[in-house]
Amino acid sequence: MKDKHNTILDFEDKFIPSGFSRRKFLKTLGGGLVIAVSISDFSMLYGAVTQDMPTDINAYLRVGEDGGVTCFTGKIEMGQGITTSLAQMMAEELDVTVESVNMIMGDTDLCPYDRGTWGSLTTRFFGPPLRAAAAEARAVLIEMAAEALNMPVSKLKVDNGVVYDSSNKKVSITYAELTKGKKIVKSLKEKPKLKEPKDFKIIGKSYLRADAILKVTGAAKYAGDIRLPGMMYARILRPPAHQSKMTSVDTSAAESIDGLQVVQDGDLVAVLHESPDVVDQAIYKVKATFDTPKSDLNEENIFKYLLENAPNKRTVGEAGNLTEGREEADATVESEFHDGYVAHAPLETHTATAVMEGDKMKIWASTQNPFGVKSQVARTLKMPEDKVQVLQCFIGGGFGGKSSNGQAIEAARLAKLSGKPVQLAWTRKEEFFYDTYRPAAVVKINSGITKTGKISYWDFGTYFAGSRGADMWYDIPNHNIVSLGSERGGPRVHPFATGAWRAPGNNTNTFARESQINIMAEKAGMDPVDFRLHNLKDSRMIRVLKAAAEKFDWKSRKKVEGRGFGISCGTDAGSYVAQMAEVEVNKETGEVKVLRVLCAQDMGLVINPQGATIQVEGCVVMGLGYSLTEDIQFTGGNIRNKHFNNYEIPKFSWVPKIETLLIDAQDEPAQGGGEPAIVTVGGLIANAIYDATGARMYHLPMTPERILAAMG
Amino acid sequence: MKEIIRFELNKKPVELSVSPDDSLLWAIRSSLNLTGTKFGCGQGQCGTCTVLINNKAERSCMLTADFVQGKKVTTIEGLSYNGELHPVQKAFMKHDALQCGFCTPGMILSATSLLHENPEPSSQEIIDGMEENLCRCGTYGRIIEAVQTAAKEMEGGIKL
Numbered sequence: 094m095k096d097k098h099n100t101i102l103d104f105e106d107k108f109i110p111s112g113f114s115r116r117k118f119l120k121t122l123g124g125g126l127v128i129a130v131s132i133s134d135f136s137m138l139y140g141a142v143t144q145d146m147p148t149d150i151n152a153y154l155r156v157g158e159d160g161g162v163t164c165f166t167g168k169i170e171m172g173q174g175i176t177t178s179l180a181q182m183m184a185e186e187l188d189v190t191v192e193s194v195n196m197i198m199g200d201t202d203l204c205p206y207d208r209g210t211w212g213s214l215t216t217r218f219f220g221p222p223l224r225a226a227a228a229e230a231r232a233v234l235i236e237m238a239a240e241a242l243n244m245p246v247s248k249l250k251v252d253n254g255v256v257y258d259s260s261n262k263k264v265s266i267t268y269a270e271l272t273k274g275k276k277i278v279k280s281l282k283e284k285p286k287l288k289e290p291k292d293f294k295i296i297g298k299s300y301l302r303a304d305a306i307l308k309v310t311g312a313a314k315y316a317g318d319i320r321l322p323g324m325m326y327a328r329i330l331r332p333p334a335h336q337s338k339m340t341s342v343d344t345s346a347a348e349s350i351d352g353l354q355v356v357q358d359g360d361l362v363a364v365l366h367e368s369p370d371v372v373d374q375a376i377y378k379v380k381a382t383f384d385t386p387k388s389d390l391n392e393e394n395i396f397k398y399l400l401e402n403a404p405n406k407r408t409v410g411e412a413g414n415l416t417e418g419r420e421e422a423d424a425t426v427e428s429e430f431h432d433g434y435v436a437h438a439p440l441e442t443h444t445a446t447a448v449m450e451g452d453k454m455k456i457w458a459s460t461q462n463p464f465g466v467k468s469q470v471a472r473t474l475k476m477p478e479d480k481v482q483v484l485q486c487f488i489g490g491g492f493g494g495k496s497s498n499g500q501a502i503e504a505a506r507l508a509k510l511s512g513k514p515v516q517l518a519w520t521r522k523e524e525f526f527y528d529t530y531r532p533a534a535v536v537k538i539n540s541g542i543t544k545t546g547k548i549s550y551w552d553f554g555t556y557f558a559g560s561r562g563a564d565m566w567y568d569i570p571n572h573n574i575v576s577l578g579s580e581r582g583g584p585r586v587h588p589f590a591t592g593a594w595r596a597p598g599n600n601t602n603t604f605a606r607e608s609q610i611n612i613m614a615e616k617a618g619m620d621p622v623d624f625r626l627h628n629l630k631d632s633r634m635i636r637v638l639k640a641a642a643e644k645f646d647w648k649s650r651k652k653v654e655g656r657g658f659g660i661s662c663g664t665d666a667g668s669y670v671a672q673m674a675e676v677e678v679n680k681e682t683g684e685v686k687v688l689r690v691l692c693a694q695d696m697g698l699v700i701n702p703q704g705a706t707i708q709v710e711g712c713v714v715m716g717l718g719y720s721l722t723e724d725i726q727f728t729g730g731n732i733r734n735k736h737f738n739n740y741e742i743p744k745f746s747w748v749p750k751i752e753t754l755l756i757d758a759q760d761e762p763a764q765g766g767g768e769p770a771i772v773t774v775g776g777l778i779a780n781a782i783y784d785a786t787g788a789r790m791y792h793l794p795m796t797p798e799r800i801l802a803a804m805g
Numbered sequence: 806m807k808e809i810i811r812f813e814l815n816k817k818p819v820e821l822s823v824s825p826d827d828s829l830l831w832a833i834r835s836s837l838n839l840t841g842t843k844f845g846c847g848q849g850q851c852g853t854c855t856v857l858i859n860n861k862a863e864r865s866c867m868l869t870a871d872f873v874q875g876k877k878v879t880t881i882e883g884l885s886y887n888g889e890l891h892p893v894q895k896a897f898m899k900h901d902a903l904q905c906g907f908c909t910p911g912m913i914l915s916a917t918s919l920l921h922e923n924p925e926p927s928s929q930e931i932i933d934g935m936e937e938n939l940c941r942c943g944t945y946g947r948i949i950e951a952v953q954t955a956a957k958e959m960e961g962g963i964k965l
């Protein structure tokens with residue numbers, strides 16, 4: 094080993110970010126011990142490849158010369174808490190404290206390529222390789238300690254970054270002493286031994302957020318908190334509607350403002366000034382005319398339009414024979430469910446700060462995919478990718494909406510055109526207008542039950558939601574599931590952009606499915622929980638549903654006038670969810686108050702139970718918004734509600750009592766946690782409203798007007 | 806037509822040259838470079854820009870900077886006292902009452918103001934008092950618990 098302590102071992106260039114020479118990259122990494130791991134190496138060693146596994150996850154982990162551990166990852170922190178849970182995984186395998194782990198995230202010069210932070214992928218797919226890297230680092234350090242202490246590896250133990258003689262704790266050496274003056278870089282070539290769940294000291298324990306101290310003191314830096322010398326704030330001229338074309342523009346009135354710079358490049362017309370208040374006023378002095386195509390499409394007639402413009406269908410799942418299933422059916426149910434456009438509405442609007450330094454563009458952006466920003470900016474500005482760097486900052490909420498990066502491209506263009514550092518924070522109006530909404534969608538279901546309450550067939554078509562969550566895990570012998578159009582729509586379908594919204598497609602599909610299941614349960618004369626159990630063979634779903642029913646005390650529920658109970662089940666990102674709720678409906682006004690929600694979730698191995706619980710709570714609260722109020726109103730490309738006072742998101746007074754039950758499944762691989770518990774909320778509340786009022790809701794959101802109309 | 810305003814910011818006297826139209830939010834975020842006070846909507850509808858003016862929570866985006874002439878302004882950066890976190894800050898950490906953290910400064914200052922006026926609020930009073938502060942991550946339940954913990958910790962005494 095002696096010679097190897099200053100050697101680059103088994104290190105392949107694939108880990109080196111674009112824009113770095115091998116030498117510069119290794120210099121940047123600094124001294125100590127670095128373990129690099131790629132998903133391809135990892136899956137080769139562990140045979141853990143699943144079909145939907147991303148192939149591009151790389152990571153480095155460094156045990157620095159001070160003994161501190163640093164993880165470099167292209168993932169970002171937007172509130173979901175991976176700063177904490179990833180640190181826990183590394184600390185566990187390395188036998189160091191969670192506090193000694195530092196996360197470097199989303200810096201495209203320092204971190205290896207990553208496609209983006211979405212899909213509840215981080216823990217499921219990124220966690221295991223990272224644990225392996227940490228375990229490998231520990232093995233290398235123990236080997237170095239064995240040599241330094243002149244003892245066999247088998248006699249050594251580690252605690253809090255100190256390697257010691259298991260029979261005499263005084264004979265010891267720290268990680269810092271071992272890495273001092275060394276430079277070792279290694280990639281994963283052999284399968285390191287991971288800890289068994291029974292030996293966990295950190296994984297599975299609740300930890301408070303690692304970034305909390307920065308966030309409660311105002312020290313956490315978001316993209317809009319960057320301050321650069323000579324920085325200009327920007328406002329951009331916006332069209333009145335999507336699809337509007339600018340026909341004339343007059344910037345002369347704005348140009349007379351002291352210190353104001355007008356930038357025009359094709360359709361991009363912007364005002365820049367060192368005062369944000371000045372640009373807010375100045376943009377109104379830019380006079381422009383637009384041609385806007387006429388359209389009568391709106392939030393009510395869009396569904397008919399979608400059905401008429403559906404592209405070819407794609408089969409998601411099929412089994413048996415629908416005709417046979419129909420023949421076996423004693424009763425059938427045919428339903429059509431509608432779901433309106435929903436905004437992401439993060440509290441931080443899309444923001445970016447950009448500056449040209451020499452021939453290099455540096456950008457801080459609120460984005461879920463910094464590497465996407467890097468290539469989009471390079472392409473737009475016709476710059477080589479290695480001349481664009483996206484730097485780390487906190488993200489003020491994403492939910493799938495911060496991945497198209499329009500603001501970062503605009504800020505970069507303005508910085509290049511003006512030659513000055515530029516900060517662009519979209520206004521709230523722009524945020525609502527340029528959001529990539531959760532698409533309006535239609536789900537049609539035709540299904541039937543036998544005399545014994547078995548679902549005999551299931552004919553399911555989902556239009557423009559996307560297929561996530563449409564797959565079938567109820568035990569239905571004859572089913573056919575098709576998806577027409579994705580969440581991004583098709584050519585010229587939606588009057589504006591749509592995209593991924595926390596568990597894309599699944600909220601819509603699960604709302605429809607779980608409503609239909611309750612309708613059939615009633616036809617069968619069965620309790621909705623019993624009916625589900627009667628039609629389930631999936632052991633994980635059965636376990637989670639039974640656990641929810643027991644904790645909620647479903648069987649002994651007592652009905653109070655004006656109140657109702659709901660139930661809903663779903664799967665997402667590898668996790669299983671069963672939710673129950675009690676709601677109160679004011680039959681005079683149609684207003685719904687959700688009193689209690691219980692969520693049972695099987696997400697496999699839970700890294701940070703507290704963090705997972707908080708994600709469930711967030712999912713439930715956010716889910717109430719799309720269930721009850723959130724609906725983008727529009728006329729053609731003109732968005733009519735662009736403020737929080739006419740697009741209402743959940744508030745303090747909405748919050749029910751929320752109980753979270755995490756199923757103990759330590760021996761199962763860790764699954765996703767940021768999205769699963771939101772997919773069930775629409776069906777949950779719809780079923781509870783029905784129980785309270787007898788009104789079946791086929792249209793999200795379930796506004797008071799729609800509830801009153803359905804009550805008749 | 807700039808004028809000089811003088812006020813107390815985070816326990817220190819400051820002088821600032823402002824135009825009549827300058828908003829308090831951007832005077833704080835840009836001229837004074839205290840970026841813990843956030844821009845969320847610019848219309849007083851979300852609460853991320855909340856600061857304390859004479860110990861009372863106000864929406865800085867809805868005020869002009871000259872409004873604070875001669876007054877006492879506290880931002881999130883000035884809430885800790887003698888190097889120690891304010892009990893409300895500690896309680897937010899203890900209850901994990903935050904996720905993305907963008908609404909957090911406004912939430913903490915609104916809660917501090919609420920406790921100043923009502924040292925022992927019921928949970929309904931917390932809800933009523935903070936209803937117009939928005940959190941998209943859905944941490945409301947934990948914030949209510951945090952405010953109750955802070956209330957107990959402070960025992961009616963307020964350090965601002």
